[in-house]
Amino acid sequence: MQQTLFAGILVASLATFVFSCYRRLALVSVGAGEYRFDHPMTRLKEVLVYALGQKRVMKRPFGINHGVIFWAFLVLTLANAEFLISGVFPNLNFTLLPPPLHGTLSLLFELSSLATMAAVSLAFLRRIFNPPYEEARTFEAFFILSMIAGLMAAYFGVHAAEIAMGEASPSFSAPVSSLLATLLGHTPLAGQLPVIKAVSWWVHAVLLLSFMNFLPYSKHMHILTAIPNVFLRSLGKVNSQPREEFAEGRTFGASTVDRLSWKDLLDSFSCTECGRCQNSCPAAATGKQLNPRMLIHAIKESLLGNGSSLPSSADAVAASSAASLIGKGEGTVSEAALWSCTSCGSCMESCPVFIEHLPKVVKLRRHLVEMEARFPEELLNLFENMEQRSNPWGMAPSERSKWSSQLDLEPFEAGKTEYLLFVGCSGAFDARNKQVTVALTKVLDAAGVSYGILGKDEKCCGESVRRLGNEYLFETMANENVNQFRSRGVTKVITQCPHCFNTLKNDYRQYGLELEVIHHTEFIKGLIGRGSLKVKGGEDLGRVVFHDSCYLGRHNEVYEPPREVIREVTGAAVHELPRNKENGFCCGAGGGRMWLEEHEGTAINRSRVKEALDQKPATICVSCPFCMTMFEDGIKEFTGVTTQVKDIAEVVAQNL
Amino acid sequence: MIVVACIKQVPDTTQVQIDPVTNTLVREGIPFIINPYDTHALEETLRLKDSHGFKAVALSMGPPNAEAALRKALALGVDRSILLSDRVFGGADTLSTSNVISAAIRRLMDEDEIGIVFCGKQTIDGDTAQVGPGIAVRLGFSQLTLVDRIERIDTGARTITVRRKLEGRYEIVEARLPAMITVVRELNRPRYPTVPMRLASAKAEVERWSNEELKLDVNSVGLKGSPTWVSRIFSPQRAQGEILGDGMNDPVAAALMLVDRLVEGDLLAV
Amino acid sequence: MTEPKKIKKPRGKARVVTGKCVACGARCQSACPVDGVEMSEAGEPLILVEKCIGCVKCVKACPAGALEMFYTPEELEILAALANKGEEELDEEELARRRLVDSYRGVWVFIEQNSGEAARVSWELTGVGRELANSLGVELTAIIIGEKIGHLADEAFSYGADCACLIDDRVFSQYRTEPFLDAMCYLIGKYKPEVVLMGATGMGRDLAGAVATRVKTGLTADCTGLGIDEKRNLMQTRPAFGGNIMATIMCDRFRPQMATVRPHVMPMPERRPGATGKVVTESYTISESSIFTRVLEVITDKSGKDKVDVAGAEFIVSGGRGMMAKENFGMLEELADLLGGVVGGSRSAVDAGWLPQDRQVGQTGKTVRPKIYIACGISGAIQHLVGMQDSDVIIAINRDREAPIFEVATYGIVGDLFEVVPALTNRLRELKEA
CATH class of the missing domain: 1.20.5 (Single alpha-helices involved in coiled-coils or other helix-helix interfaces)
Structure with missing residues (x-):
């Protein structure tokens, strides 16, 4: 009777669960195509390390807590499978296994359940007293935690009652249940043991099936999607942006869910709302509207809201009938939020399930720029300047080589000069950064490096316009550069700017141009290492802090070379900032923000400069012209500060 | 009703430099752009198209490569772009330029009524501010120069009220339509072309009118029709x-x- | 019968002198009678040697001396032989030109006035007009059109005019293009002056362009230099290509020769009170009902002082980080008031909350082009420079000699702005009160 009833409930529950999952996951298919199945073995390895190994989860406080629950869940999956099967076929259970194996399993289940109870309680308390972010105290969160705790309690209830009734014997393989059974025997409930067992059993059954059926409708969907999402992650760093095909009749960028890729949509179902992205986001930290977690959430809301009415895998040709993702209210992101992204990548770096926020921001920006020509006022000038004069300020291109007029530099010529020194717009036009360029040439000359420059013929790499979503203009600029590099036979490039570095190295690859691109900090490190460059060393620069450039560090993982160069020069290790390397905090200029006013909240550069000044440094070392400008500007806000901002190249040049 | 934007493709003068050795103009690689003031004329034309449903036409006299400027106008949203190009139009000063442009506008008038002709207040290469008034006089249109705001347009009464920006003062002026208006930069903020419009404009037709269409006396156009000529060019004392x-x-x-x-x-x- | 064949003068071929072309707009192509000039993408000519007939028209048309004639050695020999004989004839065109030119006499200056108050530029023009009239040996006439403007005649005489021609009528009480255009054309038709000068102001440019078109003559805008050549022609020198080059413009086949001059370009002539001259009062009236343009309202800047327009200002005093505090901007305000200008600032001054956003000059603020830009305590980061580097005169006041602002400054003072600015203000006030 009970078995038949349960069998009915189980079948119905499983059917609903499967249907729910299908209904939700099928929505992902409205997204545009994207290939994510290359290198399957590598992908499996990533799953082992990051999903099963919880490597990223563990990097933040309470990560261990999640790890415990996760691994316990894996173990308990077995227990629950047995539970469900034996519910229908009571004789089909683990007692059929050889006793040692059964005993081991039982012990594992007991310990896992106990650990889960503890971890869940801790999570419960954390959420009350110290939540990861204010809005994390949701009913859903507490409900799920209670459910899990309830499941564990019911598990113990069933087994304790069984032992107390003598259906099973107390043993070391069921320490918790045995203890509970003993305790039970001493309470008035001792006479109600069969009832306790039955109630516990049904509570466990109902909770388990409810939990399963609740999953697809909650943020705990990630239990199902996180592992596939890790499998499908971008194998390389997400430091480039996809190209667009500029053909008539197409739409560009994305303003609706069906213009995002299916992986973008799967990302939205994989979000655990852990809040790590928003806690590391420089825009969110300084009071801007952007919140990377809410961006992903909005995509999910929008997909759930109108995904079912959309055709699957629509090509970006016909107009979409879906509601816009850009705007106000549920399921949308505001324009101001989109424009406040610095593209620093800290959200992606901190995401335990490898959600790729940045490409989504850029796709939405592309829609605004390319389809609607709607963007902050300041950008009109920028775009026109880039298009007409190939530099952000609209300076005459003939002035690009002015910085070198007093120097005796070679023009780049394949065969005669080995490296191209790609100066970049800031290094060529901006007064402060011109000093860095000159310092760099001094260093290169001292080491006898064979290099040349393009002079007036150098063009802007287009990095900012790409991150700002003007892919059409970027395409033109990229083609000009790629053609020039090809026709001049450029193969090895030294860049002074991490933004040029990333674009030449990673973006131009999409145009079939493979260059050996080296940032000057790496190059200088190599020169010192090979003994080609002698630095005096031991120079007392006082306390030196180093600020990681997002595009050199996080996006390209060049963390050590600048630190090693500083160590060579000063003889001492750099003093690390609280947020450093992959956790480094953006200066505020990336993602095209360099050319935008910061109207909302407080200034990002001020916040970062304060962090640096709190370390009482004599010198703040940077490796990026944008960082240089942001720090030089920001430091002026603090009175009575004598701290200097220097590029690594300058520090080296003054110690030759 | 048609609204016309007169635009000129000019060398980007901020990039013009004098070779200190030969004392001549270094023009290598200097790009051509739409005269910045004309971009505001174009924008106002498009705004009137959007708000009043007028037909927007961009007009330019210049060499064949000036087609690029007119193509950009198409990308921004004008309905028609017409290039007035002919060998006999070359070397024109402002008087013969206004002759050609007003002849073209007259030709448009055969098709439909002209409401307003917009021009930039001046060009950055010539800086003369004379072609606009020249067009107004030749066509007998109301002449409203240095306009920084359009107060209202009354198509019924055929009047327009604008604000003119003069030295130390503004004037609110009402005039009869059709009118020739030269605009200052404060009038509006030019738009940026969308990618679909850019792609479409790459294929769209830029009409080409030569003197065969305009049928002007060859002695009244180009170099021959220009009373002024440049006798000497030299570098300024910097x-x-x-x-x-x-x-x-x-x-x-x-x-x-x-x-x-x-x-x-x-x-x-x- | 074979007459001794007259030696034909070799005509040579035209060719391009490299590096001199300014891409003026295909004057050479237009001048060529045989379609022998092709223009390159860059706007430079390409001479089709096989078509060239050596007429020299393109060479004459070129303003930049970028075309020349070249001859084969044999041709050069013949030329040398011919030169020994020596002969020069006047062509028909030149004769017609001389007849036309001779029928126009006199230099005119249009006196721009507003409610009976003359614009300063009118007297500056009177000064330069006096010199031109002297060179030509003709009278200088001041053209004064308006309502109740009789008193301006005496003023014109005091600045050097020989004669004042007045049209005084209600219809001219405020400037409108139509009536002024009609009146000017009437006067030009009647008196045939050879030179007409106007101020390159909003009004002057509006009127000059219209007048030149109606009387079908040449007009040269924004002249910075005016002179007379040996053939009584006006040599009009003006900047072109955004001031990168200077061009001398001629209008030798048409009369009158018209030119405008920007205010403050010509020196103010000395005033000689009590000077007299001939007054000609013309009665030229137009019925109000035939004019379709009405000035509904005139708004002077004073009434809108709160709404400071940095972009359109002629004088800007800007402050940057070096101003130290909001209170110190009062000092700049004072200086700006004296100059009749406005206060602007760099991004850091705006970021610090010392100035409202709409006063920001630079990449992400306003682009300005005033007559004088005074940068106080602004280091001159590129983002600021691109917003103000086209100003006519840039004055930089900064303690740091190495500040990039000095690279673009016309005049720089390396010093403490808190000492320099008050000294500057005091000196200007003295001048104003004197």
């Missing part, structure tokens, strides 16, 4: 920056030197 006095130790003397320089140069309004 004032190098000058650091005045010793401001650190004697700021007052430095300030006095500065005022003297300004008075000598007659730069002060006081």
Whole structure:
């Protein structure tokens, strides 16, 4: 009777669960195509390390807590499978296994359940007293935690009652249940043991099936999607942006869910709302509207809201009938939020399930720029300047080589000069950064490096316009550069700017141009290492802090070379900032923000400069012209500060 | 009703430099752009198209490569772009330019009524501000120069009210339509083309009218129809920056030197 | 019968002198009678040697001396032989030109006035007009059109005019293009002056362009230099290509020769009170009902002082980080008031909350082009420079000699702005009160 009833409930529950999952996951298919199945073995390895190994989860406080629950869940999956099967076929259970194996399993289940109870309680308390972010105290969160705790309690209830009734014997393989059974025997409930067992059993059954059926409708969907999402992650760093095909009749960028890729949509179902992205986001930290977690959430809301009415895998040709993702209210992101992204990548770096926020921001920006020509006022000038004069300020291109007029530099010529020194717009036009360029040439000359420059013929790499979503203009600029590099036979490039570095190295690859691109900090490190460059060393620069450039560090993982160069020069290790390397905090200029006013909240550069000044440094070392400008500007806000901002190249040049 | 934007493709003068050795113009690689003031004329034309449903036409006289500017106008949203190009139009000064442009507008008038002709207040290569008034006089249109705001357009009464920006004052002026309006930069903020419009404009037709269509007396156009001609071009004396006095130790003397320089140069309004 | 064949003068071929072309707009192509000039993408000519007939028209048309004639050695020999004989004839065109030119006499200056108050530029023009009239040996006439403007005649005489021609009527009480255009054309038709000068102001440019078109003559805008050549022609020198080059413009086949001059370009002539001259009062009236343009309202800047327009200002005093505090901007305000200008600032001054956003000059603020830009305590980061580097005169006041602002400054003072600015203000006030 009970078995038949349960069998009915189980079948119905499983059917609903499967249907729910299908209904939700099928929505992902409205997204545009994207290939994510290359290198399957590598992908499996990533799953082992990051999903099963919880490597990223563990990097933040309470990560261990999640790890415990996760691994316990894996173990308990077995227990629950047995539970469900034996519910229908009571004789089909683990007692059929050889006793040692059964005993081991039982012990594992007991310990896992106990650990889960503890971890869940801790999570419960954390959420009350110290939540990861204010809005994390949701009913859903507490409900799920209670459910899990309830499941564990019911598990113990069933087994304790069984032992107390003598259906099973107390043993070391069921320490918790045995203890509970003993305790039970001493309470008035001792006479109600069969009832306790039955109630516990049904509570466990109902909770388990409810939990399963609740999953697809909650943020705990990630239990199902996180592992596939890790499998499908971008194998390389997400430091480039996809190209667009500029053909008539197409739409560009994305303003609706069906213009995002299916992986973008799967990302939205994989979000655990852990809040790590928003806690590391420089825009969110300084009071801007952007919140990377809410961006992903909005995509999910929008997909759930109108995904079912959309055709699957629509090509970006016909107009979409879906509601816009850009705007106000549920399921949308505001324009101001989109424009406040610095593209620093800290959200992606901190995401335990490898959600790729940045490409989504850029796709939405592309829609605004390319389809609607709607963007902050300041950008009109920028775009026109880039298009007409190939530099952000609209300076005459003939002035690009002015910085070198007093120097005796070679023009780049394949065969005669080995490296191209790609100066970049800031290094060529901006007064402060011109000093860095000159310092760099001094260093290169001292080491006898064979290099040349393009002079007036150098063009802007287009990095900012790409991150700002003007892919059409970027395409033109990229083609000009790629053609020039090809026709001049450029193969090895030294860049002074991490933004040029990333674009030449990673973006131009999409145009079939493979260059050996080296940032000057790496190059200088190599020169010192090979003994080609002698630095005096031991120079007392006082306390030196180093600020990681997002595009050199996080996006390209060049963390050590600048630190090693500083160590060579000063003889001492750099003093690390609280947020450093992959956790480094953006200066505020990336993602095209360099050319935008910061109207909302407080200034990002001020916040970062304060962090640096709190370390009482004599010198703040940077490796990026944008960082240089942001720090030089920001430091002026603090009175009575004598701290200097220097590029690594300058520090080296003054110690030759 | 048609609204016409007259635009000119000009060399980007901010990029023009004088070779210090040969004392000649370095023009290598200088791009051509739409005269910046004309972009505002174009924008206002498009705004009237959007708000009043007028037909927007962009008009330019120039060499065949001026087609690029007209194509950009198409990308921004004008309905038609017409290039007035003919060998006999070459070397024109402002008088013969206004002759060709007004002939083209007259030809458009055969098709539909003209409401407003917009021009930039001047070009950055010539800086003359004369073609606009020339067009107004030749066509008998109301002439409204230096407009920084359109107050209202009454298509029923055929009047337009604008604000003109003059030295130290503004004038609110009402005039009869059709009108020729030259615009200043404060009038509007030009739009940026969308990618679909850019792609479409790459294929769209830029009409080409030569003197075969306009049928003007060849002695009234181009170099022959130009009363003025350039007899000589030379480099200006460039004032190098000058650091005045010793401001650190004697700021007052430095300030006095500065005022003297300004008075000598007659730069002060006081 | 074979007459001794007259030696035909070799005509040579035109060719391009490299590096001199300014891409003026295909004057050479237009001048060529045989379609022998092709223009390159860059706007430079390409001479089709096989078509060239050596007429020299393109060479004459070129303003930049970028075309020349070249001859084969044999041709050069013949030329040398011919030159020994020596002969020069006047062509028909030149004769017609001389007849036309001779029928126009006199230099005119249009006196721009507003409610009976003359614009300063009118007297500056009177000064330069006096010199031109002297060179030509003709009278200088001041053209004064308006309502109740009789008193301006005496003023014109005091600045050097020989004669004042007045049209005084209600219809001219405020400037409108139509009536002024009609009146000017009437006067030009009647008196045939050879030179007409106007101020390159909003009004002057509006009127000059219209007048030149109606009387079908040449007009040269924004002249910075005016002179007379040996053939009584006006040599009009003006900047072109955004001031990168100077061009001398001629209008030798048409009369009158018209030119405008920007205010403050010509020196103010000395005033000689009590000077007299001939007054000609013309009665030219137009019925109000035939004019379709009405000035509904005139708004002077004073009434809108709160709404400071940095972009359109002629004098800007800007402050940057070096101003130290909001209170110190009062000092700049004072200086700006004296100059009749406005206060602007760099991004850091705006970021610090010392100035409202709409006063920001630079990449992400306003682009300005005033007559004088005074940068106080602004280091001159590129983002600021691109917003103000086209100003006519840039004055930099900064303690740091190495500040990039000095690279673009016309005049720089290296010093403490808190000492320099008050000294500057005091000196200007003295001048104003004097």
